[in-house]
Amino acid sequence: MSALSQTHALRQLIETDATWRLLRAANAPVIAALLSEHLGGESRRLATAELYERIDHDLDALRGHGFDLPQNAQGYCAEWRKSGFLTRRADEDTRGETFELAAGALGAIRFLEQLAAPRQTVTESRLASIGVQLGQLAIDTDPDVTRRLEQLHAQRDRIDAQIERIHAGDVETLDPARALERVRDILAQAEEIPSDFARVRAEFENLNRDLRARIVESDDTQRTVLDEVFRGVDLIAESDEGRSFAGFSALVLDPAVGSAFDDDVARVLAGDFAADLTPAQRQFLRRFIGTLKDHSGEIHEVITAFARGLRRYVQSQDYQRDRVLRSLLRGALATGVAASAHTKPYQPTTLHLELSAVALRSVGAVRLHDPAELDATAPIVEHVAGTADLAALRALARETEIDFAELIDNVNTVLTELDVCTVREVLERHPASQGVASVVGLLTLAAHQGTIPGGVETVRWQGSDQAARAADIPIYRFTGRLL
Known part of the structure; x- marks a missing residue:
């Protein structure tokens, strides 16, 4: 590629690529810091209202330190979405919308993090x-x-x-410095996974749009895509991207691979050199397979939704309507090109178009006004505020929430006596002070920061009615101090 052609290619990339756009933005440090703080960590997706609230709080703090930020969070998020930094999606659970980082923003944030804390490349x-x-x-x-x-x-x-x-007793292990170097190199590669998932999702979205465009633009002599959809062929899953992701997903969901990975992580973190890792890095390694499974499940849902939508789009004959609309638009454009030779765009016309200013709605949605609903029939009761009792508030909190701080201290205390321990061993030394809630809390901690060697054990506790209870649970092992 010559210098001229490369210059034109890079110029087009600067104008179209979101990563370049973020890096050369006027408020690039503010944008990268806000998006990384709220969407670049464990929370990869937030509801729009929650993200607005968090960013508004940070904007107030930044303005107090001299930053010129005239807009509110909603205005900036709309601007960032238009620039390709954020992706807005519908949330079926809450019937609202969520924001997540686009692939370009993830790449820019990772690039800035590497500039701020450069890693040794030749290792x-x-x-x-x-x-x-x-x-x-x-x-x-x-x-x-x-x-x-x-x-x-x-x-x-x-x-x-x-x-x-090894049988002869000649066992060599890596020195701590080299072992720490390898762990950090593994972490550097693993941190690129979220960007990869965002790019994969963007590729499937582009593939879905491309297939729909091919259906609309093809004529009767080019019915390949239509015929395959009618025959039940899943064009999304059968594409190169779909087959590649299917192989990756099968490896991630393999129980043997997950169990082996958890065991390897436990052994690595038990080494003396792992003490130099930050708590966030240790937690990232422990949750790595679970994070991959969560992202893989999201991509599977996207593939399924696109495949169903494409099949419904064809079988419902909606593409015929879009073909007619496309033909009309092309005819109008052709007529406009022909008329442009003798008619100016600003020439007045005799066409008068009445625009409606009233929102159209069904008559069944109209609700009659009832003045009786505004009558205050019940007397107003005045409640005088009293002084809060700290002991009562603590007791109320223990009744409604699991005391994870107490459970973490119990597990860490047992680990000072034993190298590894199970949920049953923790409860034998520290009885469940909150009844079944303590058992549930220990299982939650074990699922996130423990290992599953297999098998079943019996745990016992005393309920709130002072009755003894027992249950069989899978064996979980705590192999290191909880964070």
Whole structure:
């Protein structure tokens, strides 16, 4: 590519790419900081009202420090959505709308984070990872059976030699500095996953629009897409993007892979070198597989919704209406081009169009005004505010919420005596002070920060009616201090 063609390509990229647009925005630091704080962490999606409230609070603090930010949160979010930094979607659960970061904004935020805290790019772990993947690719793609067997035998000999050294007592482990380097390199690669999921979702949205456009624009002699939809072919899932994501999802949802990953994370975090990791990094590793499963489930829902919508669009014959509308629009444009030779755009016309200023609605939606509804028949009762009792408020809080702070202290206390412990062992040493709520709280902590080795154990507690109760639960193990 010549310098001229590359310049034109980059110029078009600057004008169309959201990542470039955010990086060269006038308030780029403010935009990146606000979006990263509220949508770049564990909360990847927020309701519009909640995001407006949070950003308005931050805008007040920024204005107090001299930043010129004349608009409110709603105005800025509308501007950021138009610029491609935010994606607004309908929420079927609340019948409202939500905001999430677009792929371009995620890429810009990750780029700025790397500038603020640059990572060492030339590392032993990265080179070793590339070498392992390259060697495996060479084996898997080599059609020569003899050479492929030689490579596999060489791998086996190296593994056998390592096993013999371990049997002989020659055990070598990585020093803490190299181990910490590898963990951080793994974290750097894992942090790119949210951006990848956002790009995957954008690719499926573009594919859905492209298929609909092909249906509308195709004529009777080009019925490939229509015929496949009528035959029940899922064009979304059968596309290159769909097949690629299906392979990734199958690997993520494999129970063996998830269990092995959890065990590996537990062993890594138990090492002395892991003490140099931040609590956020440790928690990110523990929840990594669960996060992948959540994102994978969202993409599956998107694929299913697009496939159903495309099939309904074809089977309901709605595409015929869009074809007629497209034909009329093209005819009007052609007529306008012909008329432009002798008619100016600003020439007055005799056409008079009455625009309605009244919203159209069904007669059944009209509600008659009843003055009796405004009558205050009940006497007004005055309630005098009293002084709050701290002990009563604490007791009320314990009745309505699980005391996670107490449960975390109980688990960490038991871990000072034992290397690992289960939910039953915690309850034996620290009885459930809140009854079944304490049991539920321990199970919640174990599901997020523990491991599942398999099996069933019996836990016992005393209910609020002082009756002894028991239940069989899956075995969860706490292998490290809770955060």
